[in-house]
Each structure stands twice: as structure tokens, then as C-alpha cells.
Amino acid sequence: MTDSDWGDWLPRAVADADPDTVALWYLGCNGFAIKGNEGTVLWIDPYAGTGDPPRTVRMIPVPFDPDDIDVADAVLATHEHTDHVHGPSQAPILANTDADFVAPDDSLAVAREEERWTENWDVDEEAFLEVTEGDELKIGEFTVHVVETQDADATHPVGYVIEHESGTLFHAGDSKPSESFSALADEFDIDLGILAFGSVGRVPDKETGEPIETKWYSDENEIAAAAEDLALDRLVPTHWDMWKGLTADPTALHDHVRSRSHPNRLEIVEIGDRVDL
Template sequence: MCAHELGASDWGDWLPRAVASADPDGLDLWYLGCNGFVLKAADGTTVVIDPYCGTGDPPRTVRMVPVPFDPGTFAELVDPDAVLATHEHSDHVHGPTQRPLVAGGADYIAPDDSLAVVREEGWTDAAGVTEAAFHEVAAGDTVELGSLTLDVEPANDPDASHPVSYVIDAGTGTFFHGGDARPGEAFASVGERYDIDLGALAFGSSGMLFDEAAGEPVYKRWYSSPNEVAEAADQLRLDRLVPTHWDMWKGLTADPRSVRDHTRSFAHPEAVAVAEIGDRLSL
């Protein structure tokens, strides 16, 4: 099996049809597993963040949740306005998943090193993908997408280069996507400047993953621990926290319900929303 090849979905087209037929009063979100989300606003503006339908890089990283949709079918049925990437890792910038969405007409919004991967992989070699679709952003930028206002903020992800986070204001509520970032000054600054209704933060266990160079499993820690995700949520002053990434990789999975025990004594978040792949949330 090739590294990060596109997985075949056995979910049919029910999820993209659910998104396409939805008529939100404010902002509706569907969790795609890993760190992916689909957002749909009341005016129909639709944004996809960090979608990933790859299989991982077995035996190092092995996907543990279903592939939720076929990208070509998703592009045809949902017709998203934009795809956002938080950083350059393969489960956040993934050509087989994301290129069909861009070929279908979506803009691609990402920081510089994420776009460097896009260009190295030759996405413009595919029909319907042109350089005009790519939009580089950095912390401090603001992008208007239909009724949505997207503010680009910094992120503390020691495993990535030039990662960003996104604050998305739908008028009726605000959603924060932190990528794979951990607590730090960047999150504290965001929490001081925004009123965030729902925030997605990567969370998982540490584990032993096979390393080809070493020829044996080695220790890996990529995401926030339960204590760290609680600290990050408090820094961001979230009303609701939805833990992400806990479901994805064999050996790094964790129980998102445990996060509640770590957040109880903090002022924020006021609630922890446990979402499984395919679940729908509303603002």
C-alpha cells in the first residue's frame, strides 16, 4: 500500500447529500474524523477544513476510522466554496482528497509551507486546477467567504512549519479550528480578542509507532494530552470544546470523554462536545 493513498469509502454518498440538503439557521458543522470539518452557513457558503480521506502510511500510521466520502462525489454534490489547510502535514494537505474539491471550483486557502507541498505535488497538472485557486494566508489576515469572516491566527505546533489557526465568524456564532496546535501564548491572545462559541482542538495519546529508518517502533507525541487540551481550551475561553484527532491513528487513539474530567475546574470550556466521524454540530 502506498503512503497516504486515497481510501475507498463504504459510506456511499449519504454524508455529502446530508451537507448539500442542509438548510442551517446559523452555522452547521460536520466532523470528518481526524481534524476535518465541513462548515455550512445559512446563506449556503460551504467551507471544508483539513479534509483527509487517506489511509495513512502503514505500518507507521494506520487509519482507524471510515473514509467518510469519495472526494469527486463530494465536490459534485456539495460544491464547496473553499478548502482550508492549517499546516503542511499529509493528513492536512492531501492531494487525492483535496485536489478534486479544488478542481470542482473551490478556492484553496493555506499558509506558505502548505502551498509549497501543493506545488511540489503538481496539483495544477490535474484538469480544472489552476494557480488562481491558491490563496496564501498568514497570521493577521482576514478573508471574507460569503457570510463568513475568516480571521487567520498563529498556532503553537512544534511539529509543523508556519502553522495557522482559523477563527470563523458566521454572525450567529464563532468557530475556532486550532489545527494540531498545543497551548501557548498564541491561544491566550486569541482568547482575549474573540468570543468563541465552539473550538476544535487536537487531542490524543502518545504511542510507539514503527519507524522505517530505525527498523522498530519509536516514541511519538503529536497532539495535546488531556491536561494540555484543557489548558488550551481555557486559554481560548471556549464556550464549547470539541476534541479532534483522537480517533485517527492506531496507537495514538484516546477517549474524548476523559477530557471532561480535566476541564471541570476551569472557567472554560463550559461544555465538552464529543463528536464522532459524521456527527453534526450547530451554532
């Protein structure tokens, strides 16, 4: 962990905001803070780590110090990878608030068994809430649906469809196009979809250190197809900013989505940006 490059302005911006509908702040990588007009705050995949140089090298600022976050109703994890489940980034949020850690089984296993959050931070076992595909839970003013995604690099990935009286958003984690997406479009009218996007690059192998061809996220055509299958109104690409060798240019997506029926709008955000439903 490193100190925040930006001080505490981003946690304060979230805490002080009074949105008319639902506000989202992009934390870089695949993280978001989400706040409703009644004050409920969700944090999804917040990550303040620097990766594991030289294999994974963070290319963007660390925008928050987890100890500065004192407003949270839940921290949601989409899957078990380090940049989505990370004790130093997330356990302090639970320790400072009454938030639950909402996650599938393999993500909870990381928190419980590998990183031992209850031993290394002031986190109670009662804060862990296991979810799986098909679950529905109420968190303040939000209704959260746990849905199937497709991420072959993860052992148990999920996505979250989050409903609010102001609209519906979908966080797909690191999912590539999934057969489940068309059914989600039939069930939900998704106003804003968050989909991971990146390039193919050569990343050192975890065991040998030798560079290997690596593709962790959807490419241009895959993310465009996923957005169409989901019938998104607004597409927000993420993760393109994060890892050295796998970064991408999200403005290139304009050409890839132009002829498709959806999304109706491509919305490019940078770390620290706020968007509203």
C-alpha cells in the first residue's frame, strides 16, 4: 500500500455529495463509489494497491486512502483477483463503518483464509455476506441483483445489477461477453453499464517471469458486442487505464459501437471523474 496521491478529497467528495439521482465516482482500475439521493453509499472493487511490480505495474494515481473512507453501507467484490479483493484497500473501510463485505465464496475465501481480515484489521466475521448468482438483496435505497458473468480467468466471478428509483446500472467485473447478457437485457432496462476493456500485451509469467501473451479484458469488438447484448443506454469502459502493457485507448470504441443498436452513448471517464444517472 502507498499513501493516496490525492489526499482525502475523493472520500470527502463522496461523503459530502448530495446527488439528485445516483452519483458514481470512478476510482480507476474497476472500482466505483456509488451514492444514492437518500445517502446510501456502495463501494465496488475499490483498489488502492500498486500491483506486483514488475509483473503488474499500476499506471494511474492511488486516488484514496482507505482509512479516510468513513461513509459506506457495503463493499461489493465481483471476483477474487487482487485488484478486486484486497485487504489493505477494503478491510479499513469495513473497520471504519458498519459496511458489509458482499462477495461470492471464492472472494470471501481470500478475505478469510489468505488475508485474514478478522485478524489483521478490526473486522468482524458478521461483516462477511456471501452471495451467488440469482441472489437479490436490499442495501439502503438500492436493490442489488447478483448475476452471471463470464470471466475465464476468475474462479467464481459475478456481476451486480443495481436498481434505484432513478435508474439501473450494471457492474460486470472483468467479464467478457456472456451468454447471460441477452437475458439480462430482457429482465432489466440498464441505463449505465460498466464493462472492462483492455489490450492484449506481454506480461511476465507469475512463476517463470518470462513475458507471455496476456488478454485479461474484452477487446474493442467484444466490449461493443457485450454492450449491444445488454441493450445499454450508456457504456462506461473501465480497466483500460490500469496495468502497464495492457492499457488501451477508450476513444477507439466510438468506431466499434457506431453501427450497433446499443449503446446509445459511449461515456469515457477518467480516474476521479463523477457521472450521474
